[in-house]
Amino acid sequence: MKRVITGVNDEGKSYVVSSEELEVELFxxxxxxxxxxxxxIIGDVEDGTTAEWLEPPAGGIKIMYIAHTPVSQMTGPPPDLPGLDEEGFHTTRTFDVDYVTHGELTMLLDTEKVVLRGGDVVIQQATRHAWRNESEEQAGLLAILHTPA
Known part of the structure; x- marks a missing residue:
């Protein structure tokens, strides 16, 4: 299992803090x-810059599943949603655990991109990011977002 932890650098850009293969055992x-x-970390995010509709209330948790169609099979522009730019980049004032359930996804950050496969996990700490399915197969992402009280 690959575990990627994201963060925000001194220039305010999202980046990979660490990426490592974890030895999967019984526990x-x-x-x-x-x-x-x-x-x-969340306190450093500028007001009016987040996709607030994705954020659970303070102290809450939101669990979402997102099916990702391959980019080559997508038609039309991406959805016009508050807090998402034209490339799908967004930030939330949350601590997220993102688990790739199947397929292959690319996580785009300000400074780099990371390819993830089924079974990989990302720990996001209020980082600006976007997701792409650059493969030719469907992919899935289970996202658990937490807003500390």
Whole structure:
């Protein structure tokens, strides 16, 4: 299992803090976090720049499944949703756990992109990002978003 942790650098750009293959055994810790650390990261996000409709209320959790069609099979422009730019980049004031259920997805950040496959996990810490299915097969993403109280 690949685990990727994202963050925001000193220039305010999203980047990969770490990326590593975890040895999958019967039980492994995928990630531990402290709410105080996440609150400080979220506090740095500028007002009016987020996709607020994706964010659960303070102290809440939102669980979403997103089916990703290959880019080559998409027709028309991407949806026009508040907080998403024309390429689908967005930020939320949340701590996210994103799990690729199947297929292959590319996570785009300000400074780089990362290819993820079924079974990989991303820990997002209020980072600007977008998702692309650059393969020719369907892909799925289970996203768990948490807004600290």
């Amino acid at each position: 492994i810790d995928v990630h531990n976090f402290t709410p105080d650390h996440v609150r400080s």
